[in-house]
Amino acid sequence: MSQTGYQPPAPGSKIIIIGAGAFGLSTAYALSLKNKYDIWVFERQTIPSPDAASCDINKIMRMDYGDETIYMHMYMESLHIWEQWNKERALKGLGPVFHNVGNLMFSQNGKFSNYEEQSLKAIREAGYGHFIEEYRTPESIAERYPQFKEATKNGFDIAYLNKSGGWCDSSEACKHIHSKCVENGVHFVLGPEQGSFEKFLYDEKISTKITGIKTQDGKTHDADLVILATGSWTPSLLNLGDRLIATGQTVIQFKIPENLRKMFEGQPTWCADLSVTGYYGFAVNSEGKMKIGYHSSGYVNLREEDQVSVPRTQVTNPTDSIPIKALGEFRQFLSKFLPITTPMDITYARVCWYCDSVDGHYLIAPHPDFDNLIIASGDSGHGMKFIPNLGFKICHVIEGVDSEYSRAWAWRDMPKDTATYDGLRADSGPKIQLDINKQDQYTRMATKDDCKCARPSL
Template sequence: MAMNPNSKVIIVGAGVFGLSTALRLSKRGYRNIHIFDRQPYHNNGYSFLQGADAASADENKILRASYADRIQYQNLAFEAMAEWQKWNEKLAATAPEDLPPGLSPETVLWHQSGYLRLSDHHGLEESERETQENFPPEIKHTQYRVTDEQRRADAKKDGIPASKIDPFGRLDRGLPMDGILDMTAGFLLASRACSFALHLCQNAGVLVSLGPERALESLVQDETKVTGIKTADGTRHSADLVIVACGGWTPSILPQVEDLLETTSGSVLSLQLPNDRQDLWDKYSPELFPVWDWNMGGGYVPYQNVGGIYGFPRTPEGVIKIAFRGAKWTNYSREGSTGQPLSYPKTDAKKVPREAMRVTRAFCAENMPDLLALDLEYERLCWYTDSVNNSFLIDYVPGTEGLMVASGGSGHGFKFLPVLGEHVVDVIERKDTEYTRLFQWRDVPEGKRNGLEEGPEGWRRLDKQKMAGKGQWKATSKL
């Protein structure tokens, strides 16, 4: 059926995909939008420490447009940066009493701190060379190659602290390194950004039902049509369209996507800077320290070298996050529609794989040894969905009227929160654009499929890993 502003739309999932879709539906004039989610985000503010366990619930996320030859994602990221700046301004102009807990007019969601992309050898990674070739000419001056003496001098002239070019002192120590400091990029305060987006949804008239009793129990459907959902409290809710935007839970809800999406996780370590260590607060501040990554271009070899790791400046509260994505862990603990094992989020894990701890500790020992003297605040597995080609899956589900999927964030979706919904609504309205074609339902490719080809036999299975926790973080601890 053709959708119109009076059509009733149910969105299952209040993460980035769901929030962005609701906001843009409202902006397009839709008046009957309802978000459901099992998590009480209105109470926990999307905070992991308060019990939120979605991929969107995080201290911070990278905002960057470095996408090698994927120009559509690059352009969408630059568009998102402009919108994030508007959100900063909108938040600053809102009265404190009109904001949800955890937000104030002084909260800055988008920090343009710079993003330092490094490898442990001379020469740029292929993906970085493609990024530099495809960035618009008018921003080339914002790209500083760290091994280029002239560009380091240009950075100094442009007022960029030397600590952002070489935060780990590798040049002074004669250690191998090459890469680009990209000053168009930076980070987002993720949980607070979601809280603000939820606030904007409610202000726009979107109905929001959160908490365990409002969790999706089942879709209401016959063989070819979905007509609504049933929630855990037994209530049926009718709809003209149901959109499943449930992140890592999506493959277990929609059997149709099992071959296209896989639930995987990265490993996150969080440290709290002591209040009496002003030296560390200064050193790791966004004004002096960039977002960074190390050997993210495929240089990581399991159980051997150090790579696939990234980190952030401190948050306003003094939290430093370091994450490992060299290996994306799977948890084949459920059975799929065909009887084959299905990866499912394991949100109760109290530790991370020892390999993630090894890589993170080894990097810090060489580059940030002061952090190894601190206690970990927490370690966690951050569950999301990988698609077969690393591109989002946003489309009607074939053969089922009234049902859409919006998922497959593949670890890079958060940055698009202010703009992604525009293209989801284009899909809803069946418009033919470069983005609706980019996100459309796809065939399963032969051969390499973003890791999904490994399946249950792969080495990344969580039950094949030895685990490590807080007690194995410090330099004096044994792994």
């Protein structure tokens, strides 16, 4: 779908992609398969980029999207590619990037939440009901998954398993698709100077026509099309109104003792009535690490001059963990859901930055105020699972193809006072988000001692 003023690139065009996270890498790969463009990717760090959301030990793979079936179908399409990637890696002696252990979706008080009900309806109507196993009693859950016995006693007493899901090793997936891009002739410019975007270049006669970019090393790079795929940094690089906001989401890890690892190895990922509590978690990985996250409207880090939220990460603030308020909330929730973690130290914690769109859909579209610029952002916390195939849908936008994807992600107004995010947040909707930079009793960063479990002492 071509917007007014936007012209798709001609064969032979030079395309610059700023950012090598999930969106940028997926776009570069899809474009490279067309074998008709000169593709350049600029990234200020290594791949995977240490402070990108895509750089992580794991991300949930799920087809459960309530009534947003566009993403359910994208997920089912992606599965075949994930499985192919596992085969490619096995031939090279590398471990899998997709672990098909299923998703265990909990609800409370004997009734599925609206989100789970909508998901089940959409999945069955699409013909995927064979992936679903329901557990209608706490006893049936505890018998099948004894590690969640205490959770069932505390109200999480109904669940369903979606056998199509699981988790991906997101950092390794980024490395894998990067290598495929390189094989296909994509040029990568990496580093804090040569790969770091500074500003756009404009036509001398047409002030709204972008002709390339300038990098931090002072060099200029001409392009026929520029794609801004900078994740949570996007709102701070270009005025997008209230359409996108960088939000900090909290995650923690435990190092599970050897004698307990068998209990958590190979288990499904789990969502603890996610649209109500916000908590989700993973199996133990090969290094004994178990990650748990909180999916919410998040924290912000407001820039003084314009109050735009800018990511604050461990790259620039290496001693950061998570706000003390979030740490206490994790402990409180886990004392009921997974009390076996109570005597364990939290061994790692970080704020993971989403680029949230107000309505939870991606924003992938030509910018209406500039020629030759496409925004590819608004991951809203659910982009990584689509890294194998999202780029093909982004190509619909780049090449002016009218499809359900280019329509769903088009440039649009998103009233901030009606925010829904992705419909799966514990506190979605209008909310005062805590400014992570204030360092008060709620947002000061937890110390290493704070992250240790409370132990009695004389």
